[in-house]
Amino acid sequence: MISAEEARVLVCESGKRLLREGLVARTWGNVSVRISDTHMMITPSGRPYAELTPADMVAVNFYDLKYEGHIKPSSELKLHCEVYKKRPHIEAVIHTHQMYASIVAAAQKDVQVLDSEHQRILGAAVIKAAPYALPNSKAITFGTEKAIEGANAALMANHGCVCIGRSLEDVFLVCKTLEDACALYIDSFKKKTKAL
Numbered sequence: 001m002i003s004a005e006e007a008r009v010l011v012c013e014s015g016k017r018l019l020r021e022g023l024v025a026r027t028w029g030n031v032s033v034r035i036s037d038t039h040m041m042i043t044p045s046g047r048p049y050a051e052l053t054p055a056d057m058v059a060v061n062f063y064d065l066k067y068e069g070h071i072k073p074s075s076e077l078k079l080h081c082e083v084y085k086k087r088p089h090i091e092a093v094i095h096t097h098q099m100y101a102s103i104v105a106a107a108q109k110d111v112q113v114l115d116s117e118h119q120r121i122l123g124a125a126v127i128k129a130a131p132y133a134l135p136n137s138k139a140i141t142f143g144t145e146k147a148i149e150g151a152n153a154a155l156m157a158n159h160g161c162v163c164i165g166r167s168l169e170d171v172f173l174v175c176k177t178l179e180d181a182c183a184l185y186i187d188s189f190k191k192k193t194k195a196l
């Protein structure tokens, strides 16, 4: 686990990295890390990543959603909270609206992970899609938590995906691998359609 001060810098940098690496558009998507047995550090709500500073990151109690100060945490914080509560070995969570994962998520399909190296990094041969529910609702939090069971990622119908891991570096790799796996999966469909 890392200190709150280290986490501020790391989460802020990771928000900017999401943008640089094309994993989010505008202010969509959010990043968090665990900083204690009760708290996580998460990106703020609705602020452009390019303008963020470490002081804008918000420490939130994942049991009661409380935080100090006037900066609001990401509106999608409940999903992050659920992951930290239920999975003590998870240290970092990223939610993105990355393109290929979003396409498969919009089709409400589970992803068959075709490459064995992708399977190793994603932790499963199938990445499940949680059914559609309103953003930040109990239903989406519950559905996504269920879909991620036994894997390092889950799709959220019409709402991108969530990736989890033991460090932010690991989670970035999961996000990028999920993108590759979804691209391959979409491509396999195109080939099947052509063969018909």
Ligand SMILES: [Zn+2]
Residues within 6 Å of the ligand: 028, 029, 076, 095, 096, 097, 159, 160
């Ligand atoms: Zn979102």
